[in-house]
Amino acid sequence: MKKEYIRLIAIILIILFILISFIIYNQLPLLIGKKIILATNPVDPFDPFRGQYMNINYEISTLENTQKFEINEKVYVILKEDEEGIFRMQDLSRNRPDEGFFIRGEVKRVYGNTMSIEYGIEQYFFEKSAKLPTINITIVAKVDNFGHAVLKEMLYNGKPLEIEYKEFKITS
Amino acid sequence: MVDENQIKEWLKQGIINKEQATQMLKDSTSKKNEKESNEFFSIIAIIGAVLILVGIAWLIAWNWDDIPDFVKVLILISSTIIAFTIGVIAREKNHEGVARALILLGAGLYLLSLFLISQIYNLATNLQHYAWILFLSWTVIYLTAYFLDSKENLLFSIILFFIWVVIQYVVGTENLIYNEEGLIITFILIFLSAGSLLFGLSSLHHSIQHKFTNMYRFWTVFYFLVVFYILSFQQILPIISEYTFESGAFTGFLIFFVILCTIGFIVGILFATNKNPNSLKEILSFIGIIVVLLIMIFSTKFGAGLVGTCNPLYCYNIDNAAKCNDVKEDLFCEWKNNYCMEVSCYNYNNEIECNNVQGDLSCEWRGNYCTETNCYNYNNETECNNALENLSCEWRDNYCITTKNWIATKKEISLQQNYERCELYNNQKDNCLSQENCDWNAGQNYYKSSIPLIIWFLWIVNNIIFIGFILLIIWYGQKVGSENIVNLGLGVFILDILTRYIGFWMDLQGYLAFSLLAIIGGILLIFGAWFVPKLRRKLLEQTQQKEDNLI
Structure with a gap:
């Protein structure tokens, strides 16, 4: 086989390896993770490369910093399901809990006794110009054994969200 | 390729006869025309590739819900592979322009695939996530440049590398209290380090006579011109002067990047000198330029605390x-x-x-x-x-x-x-x-008359050195036969004249100053419109001869 084709195959394999690994890393929590539902407070911006999305601020995005966590520190938020089926913060830990429901986040800001945490599930992308409600929203996420969460779906009043799409036109 | 003068010289010396000379001149002109025509169609094909990428990026941003996610990913990944494959086949069939465009298109589709996957999984929209995507992009596209012999992909990956470095650095300074002094000096450090790394790579490539040598040379020159340009502003000198190495702006990433670039630079020059001892002169000149730049940066300390607002x-x-x-x-x-x-x-x-x-x-x-x-x-x-x-x-x-x-x-x-x-x-x-x-x-000073003498002195010296560096770059571009470097040198020369002109306009106020500056500006523009194209033509002709001789 010609040298050029061997190089082409090598580059295709590298690209496939990276893209598939990227997909598997994000798909894994959806396949094997535990389901949790989180309370939200969304807003609605736009990303130039990925389109329109909803920025989601969770109830567990701002917590009391009782254990003096520092900026960029990893934090495991231990969750407990309430009677409405929403998972709320029960405790915080620097180390990965052995069992139970927990989610891994990173401390982004500290203000006195409170801290702001990001879990990597703060955005929900949707079709351009589709109409989404911004109140009474809860999020279904899946979390793997390492606390890595991936957003699964959005609930409106506790039921799967039905998105209202704008009629498609070639000039729209 | 031999040039006209060379053929005439051979004819004069009797090495070739008149018939041979005529034939050689004919061949030489026809090859030159063919090369120019190929280059033109390559550019057209590359514009086509860029248009396709813009269109696909727009479609991704639309985020069509009717198309299942896995179909979207499948379409984009297969398009990436198809673009690369047809690109390689097109090159085999001697369609160089189309091949170059398709290989670039493949690289762009790979980048868009990463964005699509991160859209599907609703991944973060923060700067760190962009930095990760850019890191996964520039590294792989850099490999494609070598594996698939693509100058365009090398250029693409160098641009992505630059954006990645800046974003990754900014991520580390997000939580800093506003620290202008530290930030300017660290950006200068990033450009200097990146320029040094690229110089190391250009020396290494030159020593093995690789075709990417001039691309690395161009970007080395680019980064250094940026640093000289920053240092040519009077307003910036007092800000730089207040740098401290204890500043939080010197992040872990910055230190890692500087060390990595230094290692790359050392490895590159060691390899180059080992392979070709003649390259030592160029390397020493480059180190001399770095020393001059460092002196320019450290000398700002003489003006520390003398310009600013209380x-x-x-x-x-x-x-x-x-x-x-x-x-x-x-x-x-x-x-x-x-x-x-x-x-x-x-x-x-x-x-x-x-x-x-x-x-x-x-x-x-x-x-x-x-x-x-x-x-x-x-x-x-x-x-x-x-x-x-x-x-x-x-x-x-x-x-x-x-x-x-x-x-x-x-x-x-x-x-x-x-x-x-x-x-x-x-x-x-x-x-x-x-x-x-x-x-x-x-640095926040609006009373120009109170700027101390030392700052004026440093500013004038820096600008003289800057002009000297531009002239050196134009000479270097001619020496190595790179039209792009000559054009870059001329472009920065014009930018410098414009910047200083606007600066004077802002500094000197009043009717007389305004009318004098307008008249001088007008004369400069008319003179520039006559002189610069003339000079450019002359320089490019000389550079072209050099390039042809190299071929």
């Missing part, structure tokens, strides 16, 4: 509760939610707190906000007439206005006094900082 300290400049409480009376600050804030009705976000505000402030809860009591808050006649007596409100022309003469409050008087007191210490850093409640801002 501003009154504001509550938001204070980052600790103790200090905030100390200045409570003088600056009207209060420590709230871990911030030092100016006392204001807006600091209260519930009705009870708002209504219980004590002291000089008069607040009221309106429309879910705590606002200062003011006649303008009332938008109907009844409310206006029932407003507090001391506000003296009156309903006039459908507006509620105050009839009271404006009297400065205690807070306004105090802030004005502070401003006047601190202003006396402009351009005197030590004296400014020794004053109570005054804050130093380096």
Whole structure:
């Protein structure tokens, strides 16, 4: 086989390896993770490369910093399901809990006794110009054994969200 | 390829006869025309590839919900592979222009695939996530440049690398308190390091006579021109002068990047000198340029603390509760939610707190906000007439206005006094900082006449060195036979003239200065329009001859 084709195959394999690994890393929590539902407070911006999305601020995005966590520190938020089926913060830990429901986040800001945490599930992308409600929203996420969460779906009043799409036109 | 002069010389020396010379000239001209024509069609094909990428990026941003996610990913990944494959086949069939465009298209589709996957999984929109995507992009696209022999992909990956470095660095400084001094010097350091790494790579490539050599040379020159350009601004010198290596702007990533670039530079030059001892001269000249740049940076210290504004300290400049409480009376600050804030009705976000505000402030809860009591808050006649007596409100022309003469409050008087007191210490850093409640801002000076001699001197020296460097670059571009480097040198020369011209325009005011600058500017433009293209043509002809001789 010609040298050029061997190089082409090598580059295709590298690209496939990276893209598939990227997909598997994000798909894994959806396949094997535990389901949790989180309370939200969304807003609605736009990303130039990925389109329109909803920025989601969770109830567990701002917590009391009782254990003096520092900026960029990893934090495991231990969750407990309430009677409405929403998972709320029960405790915080620097180390990965052995069992139970927990989610891994990173401390982004500290203000006195409170801290702001990001879990990597703060955005929900949707079709351009589709109409989404911004109140009474809860999020279904899946979390793997390492606390890595991936957003699964959005609930409106506790039921799967039905998105209202704008009629498609070639000039729209 | 031989040039016309060479053929004439051979003919004169009798090495070739007239017939051979005519044939050689004909061949040479036809090859040159063919090369130019191929280049033109390659550019057209590359524009086509860029258009396709823009279209696909737009479709991804549309995020069509009717198409299942896995189909979207499958389409994009297979398009990436198909673009690369057809690109390689097209090259085999001698369609070089199409091959180059398709290989570039493949690289762009790979980048878009990463964005699509991160859209599907709703991954973060923060800078760190962009940095990760860019890292996964530039590294793989860099590999494709070598594996698939693509100059365009090398250019693409160098651009992505540059954006990645800047974003990754900014991520580490996001939580810093505003630190302009540190940030300018660290950006200079990033450009210097990246330039050094690229020089190491260009030396390495030159030693093995690789076709990417001139691409690395171009970007090395580019980064160094950026550094010289930054140092040619008078306003920036006092800001740089206040750098400290203890600044939080020197992040872990920055240190890692500088070390990595230094290693790359050393490995590159060691390899080059080992393979070709003649390259030592060029390497030593390059090190000389770095030394000159470092001297230019360190010499700014001579002007440290001499240019800047002495501003009154504001509550938001204070980052600790103790200090905030100390200045409570003088600056009207209060420590709230871990911030030092100016006392204001807006600091209260519930009705009870708002209504219980004590002291000089008069607040009221309106429309879910705590606002200062003011006649303008009332938008109907009844409310206006029932407003507090001391506000003296009156309903006039459908507006509620105050009839009271404006009297400065205690807070306004105090802030004005502070401003006047601190202003006396402009351009005197030590004296400014020794004053109570005054804050130093380096470089922020609007009184040009008070710029010290040393800053003028450094600025003039820096600009002379900058012009010298541009001339050196034009000469270097000719020496190595790179039209792009010559064009870059000329482009930066024009940019420098324009920048300085605008600078003078801003500095010198008044009718006479304005008319003189306009006339000089006009003459410069007319002269430039005649001289620059002429010079450019001459330089490019010489460079082209050099390039042809190299081929």
